[in-house]
Amino acid sequence: MKQLIPHQVKKGEVGRLLVSCVDQPGITMGISRFLNEQGANLSNSEQYVVGDHFFLRVEFRFDDLSENIEELRKEFARIAEPFEMEWRMIPASRKHRMAIFVSKADHCLEDLLWRWRNKELDAEITMVVSNHLDLKPLVEPYGIPYYHIPVTKETREEAARKQAELLQAEKIDTIVLARYMQIIPNWMVKEYKNRMINIHHSFLPAFEGAKPYHRAYDRGVKLVGATAHYVTSELDKGPIIEQDVQRISHLDTVRDIVRIGKDTERLVLARAVRWHLNDRVWVTGNKTIVFSGT
Amino acid sequence: MKQLIPHQVKKGEVGRLLVSCVDQPGITMGISRFLNEQGANLSNSEQYVVGDHFFLRVEFRFDDLSENIEELRKEFARIAEPFEMEWRMIPASRKHRMAIFVSKADHCLEDLLWRWRNKELDAEITMVVSNHLDLKPLVEPYGIPYYHIPVTKETREEAARKQAELLQAEKIDTIVLARYMQIIPNWMVKEYKNRMINIHHSFLPAFEGAKPYHRAYDRGVKLVGATAHYVTSELDKGPIIEQDVQRISHLDTVRDIVRIGKDTERLVLARAVRWHLNDRVWVTGNKTIVFSGT
Amino acid sequence: MKQLIPHQVKKGEVGRLLVSCVDQPGITMGISRFLNEQGANLSNSEQYVVGDHFFLRVEFRFDDLSENIEELRKEFARIAEPFEMEWRMIPASRKHRMAIFVSKADHCLEDLLWRWRNKELDAEITMVVSNHLDLKPLVEPYGIPYYHIPVTKETREEAARKQAELLQAEKIDTIVLARYMQIIPNWMVKEYKNRMINIHHSFLPAFEGAKPYHRAYDRGVKLVGATAHYVTSELDKGPIIEQDVQRISHLDTVRDIVRIGKDTERLVLARAVRWHLNDRVWVTGNKTIVFSGT
């Protein structure tokens, strides 16, 4: 058979469009036609109808996307409005500006930094914030600023305000709580809604709150887990991005469970952060849609 | 914001369209426009560019699809031709006509029948074919015909011809080798290309061929696996649909490994068959694309 | 080097001895000496000190063990007394007399019967008890009595008494609640302490109580699990024998989760029952020690 259309390699800068709205006829066609008219070429695309809602993530190529993104967004808003879409359009080259909050435990921080150095995490790690000085030496070789902001019961609010100033000054858009053992005030949680990721060391909703490994030990579970979720105002109740478990045995003490659990925490947090950075996670109600990808 | 477009529930019969071709601009738009013009409503849809190829699976709703499927296919062929697409369009209500081949091992057959009774497998199990009589009592309560066709070295070809007659008479489109321990002649393999699923009791490509559990035992592996794949002319070399593993210990004898392995075989085969029946598997080269779904 | 001691194959009937007591010097030596003096030969043996407690499981060979078991137990009691041991000594050939309780869901029952037929479960399945008639046809081909004892709020106590009579008449020592959706009265729970196994369709302690799959769906977890545990007076709080999980996606409805969960339930329950029947499980406090084995 003769190939009538000559094979063209899709060119241009990669962009991502995420859309959610109440499902109804015409959405897909509207979006396809828009992208086509703009001269965008689609590569990977996924759309799902879950309950009565429509969710879409599409990767497209567009010449000089970064320069034209505002224009393109303005155009797309006209498609989005009648469908009352929630949506985001982002050049893939745009790097999230990320802050990592830690306390004393080093494993999640170490792992994130290692992956970042290996280009697994597509972000600018702009600062590490901690209520302790312990992990400063870990961060220094990377040249990333380490802000030591001690927190006590009395200074909690003041500390949070200091953090907020730093975050704003650096235009942070993603916060990772890499075993940061302090409560985040509600006003800050709201400001970073769906942009603040926490790792909790249990397979939520089991063992919400303090000392989950101790309680896992006491309950005699055969699996211990970890859960990465967006932070909401209710402790450990936010939308789950990823979770995983590992087998333990009757020989494992709390100390062993802590050791074993660290590996799960590291992997689960790293996956969640990567998916978030690659715009693969969409929050709907108190759940997440995690689109495919790498 | 006012909702300008009234919310309509998508109606009609569910259909599936799978497409593959060399990637080039315009494919998605072409397909979207076609479905839109025909009055089809899209629900779930996935498209991927892997290497230089484009792969799509879309679920749509269309009034009286079953009656209009031939018409719709004829129309779509006009879109498909210039792109040199390989494609399938199927009403979801169409049931695969499935034959299960077995020898003496009962676990995969038992599991498939249980799932079928529980409506997990959307197929008509039209016959069970075996070179032994052992599993006849298992099949009889279901009212499914059980054909006993003994196979010896001398009668292999003749047996295959008998099988082929039965398969044709019953218009079988999917064959599941549920631990059928006989070689299928090449001409039959070709006839059921990408429609004949085998379960091999190892994590392929490890332990291709005979006695994989014995060899797993001898090698001292710590995990034993199972692999469901489409049958090709080369033994255990066909496109892999699904595989999984289970942990074993130094205490496990070959007998224990056989027992443990059965659980993996059952689950892996059942998943692969379900995905195949739900048109979620697309073969490209010697690999499979497995689209999301349930 | 010359082999001074001629190689003798260990002979005799296999027995199992399980021991638990406060850890202190001399226990192992005392038990070794006893078995040696009695002419028993040890094969597999495991002992652990967990916290301040000692746990032992040993397999030994002893001529005509079944005939001599009472004698041997009497002798061992003298070793056990000063150490205040809890202990059990059982010929491996002794078959548990097992009752299976079901309601309407067939998957766990079907799986247990299949394994039993395949000699994976070393027990006499003496009866199936149900508050419904639905699963009777499944049981009949096996020739196992199926007792239909309807339960309503008003007849709960009376039904339990009927069940207890049957259990006593048949000298049942192990009860498996294979998705039996009724509450067991406390007096019966006590009577079958550490001998009544339930399968709960969540990774406990998450989603204790009713409708765990619905709640898993609502919470948006990424893994669903199942837990096999001994029944205690507090609902879903008993000692956990085994648990496992399976990945789900945002595409999975409650119906899909139920389907996916069944596979985990079947495997987890089957493992727990097998380990129990092989005397590999020891309850300590509200936890279990699961000894190695096959």
Next chain:
Amino acid sequence: MKQLIPHQVKKGEVGRLLVSCVDQPGITMGISRFLNEQGANLSNSEQYVVGDHFFLRVEFRFDDLSENIEELRKEFARIAEPFEMEWRMIPASRKHRMAIFVSKADHCLEDLLWRWRNKELDAEITMVVSNHLDLKPLVEPYGIPYYHIPVTKETREEAARKQAELLQAEKIDTIVLARYMQIIPNWMVKEYKNRMINIHHSFLPAFEGAKPYHRAYDRGVKLVGATAHYVTSELDKGPIIEQDVQRISHLDTVRDIVRIGKDTERLVLARAVRWHLNDRVWVTGNKTIVFSGT
């Protein structure tokens, strides 16, 4: 009941005894009696009969074990001789002297160093040896000597001799090949028999040899794995200590598989090294017994 024997906490230094011989009556009693007579107190202990062989690992407490170890070994040799036992007796406080060999990939080295700093690995990491300079900056902060010994086809033998001198000078007893991409000469393999651990990036025996991830990609497997094994003269054929797998999808390129695989490699190697250092691994034929523990 009155507790006749006063509860004594077991005291003394922890030691480990590992024994293997042809199974025959009297072994356990002989060992128990020996330890008892010497005044050793047993805590955890496991013994297995696999095939016709007996395997034992016991942890005991003994006053001033380190000072008396030679004496104790001499005594035990008398028990061991008539049974033709292979055996090891080691104070748990004895630290393995470990060398890590690397090339350019940093993930396994980084992970081992992190675990070592966190006291997960009970060893003295005495040196890092590499044919490249790339990973020197990673090692320097730890104060561990980094020996750069370039290797070309022509200098392979000379390089190995240099390495051997270093290893001898530092009395190395365990070598970890943490993605060291060079062939080890046979004479060195023999010298470190059952003491040289390699991580191979496939679920062996699948994809032995070069470029396993590329071949996994080409074969279209759905799981990629990693295997830690003792090095023998045949490439990738040595006794397997641990292996694990991770799921991949049709979207994953070789580059993605390499990234995903790193996590499995890190975890599998770390577990194998930890088990080796804790004397939990016993090689028999071309297989390993991995005793329980933490």
